[in-house]
Amino acid sequence: MHPLLKKKGFIIDIDGVIGKSVEPIEEGVKGVQKLLEIGKRVVFVSNNSTRSRRILLERLKSFGVSAEEKDIISATHATASFIAKEKKGAKVFTTGETGLQEELINANLKLVDYRDAEYLVVGSNRNLDYDLMTRALRCCFLGVRYIATNPDKIFPSEDGPTPGTGLIIGALYWMTGRMPDVIVGKPSKIIMLEALERLNLKVEDVVVVGDQIEVDVVAGKNIGAETLLVLTGVTKKEDLNGAKVLPDYVLQSLNDLFFS
């Protein structure tokens, strides 16, 4: 039996482990199904900054994974929770798409234009334009508290890389000299501590599973958890040579937990 099967809880990345965009990764889905069958607690943690938990849940269900909304922690949701804890009902200007807006509204935050904002919330937006960037720039200059959903620079897609939230973070940094006061998504501890709280387990009883060293493995280490890297996503075995941070375990896929 794989030593990680002694753990009580699994914090699992979605993209690159369970699915690739809207397509399931079969070996990842099988692995999750088995973990749930043997009674492990599972929480899915995604740096996705454009989808609400509702949409991510629909996606997991379409893969054949049985989960509830409470089992999912997205960067969108964690960002909304973080701000709501800091300042109930805060007025927020966001660069984000409807998925992020939905989570902010669900957390009883008020979406406003930049002039009235107490928070600038930066998340990726595939409909960004010059006007949105101008508003974000001005909000940044107003000196309000600046939160980013996640630090992801780029995403792989079928025909090449596409910009992540890093497009906006980089543009604002260059134009104003400001970096986010807080970044919520992995490898930040903020989203990971929320996952741990959701599992209601001690850190030594959980493992963090993902496909990216700088994102998932570092996130796990940041809370002191053991880490499992799976090779169903962006990382190849040879990428481990010379990596600054190494996972505790490496498997071809999540399902390989049951065959090693």
Next chain:
Amino acid sequence: MHPLLKKKGFIIDIDGVIGKSVEPIEEGVKGVQKLLEIGKRVVFVSNNSTRSRRILLERLKSFGVSAEEKDIISATHATASFIAKEKKGAKVFTTGETGLQEELINANLKLVDYRDAEYLVVGSNRNLDYDLMTRALRCCFLGVRYIATNPDKIFPSEDGPTPGTGLIIGALYWMTGRMPDVIVGKPSKIIMLEALERLNLKVEDVVVVGDQIEVDVVAGKNIGAETLLVLTGVTKKEDLNGAKVLPDYVLQSLNDLFFS
């Protein structure tokens, strides 16, 4: 008589000296008219990365300044000239607006999509969107020679700052780690040497006039020219306290050359 009136040539910034966007600055226009009347050679140098020289010429004429297209060096034109000198007929992918595209085509360069590009030419674009940024990102990753029209981070406008070319430079830097191989606009020597060549004068016979220390004054110093800062643009007298670089002369407006 002001000592600068001994100079034979004047390299003059447009925005903040002669006009503010489409509005003339009266004292700047009067100053230029007098310089031309007494037979000084004048070349207008603008970091504008969205207008062709043709449009800038129309603007100068609407201010009442008599000039020809050859008297104007815009970052758009200087960028096109620079690339055409490096590689005749080069294939170029640009983020820029029609003003930049017009100059690139006039220099016999070929506008292509990012996959076929030999050059990435970054200039500001008020119609930018996620798709344009994705193409620029991919072009950057392809490792082709990367030229930026100008380094301007932001522009003042009536209702607040708006993004300059720095939006795209910053976003690409953050996402890819690449900075432009060449920046053409002020304070770069490239655009200033083209101005000097146009005047056909030695550097000791010219003065560089502008409203911004970090842009115009530094540009003048970069070619070893004397510099005149006018206070009709973004710089206020108090900004000179503690400035790292100081102009040789400061006047309220260009016209004050004739009253001091």
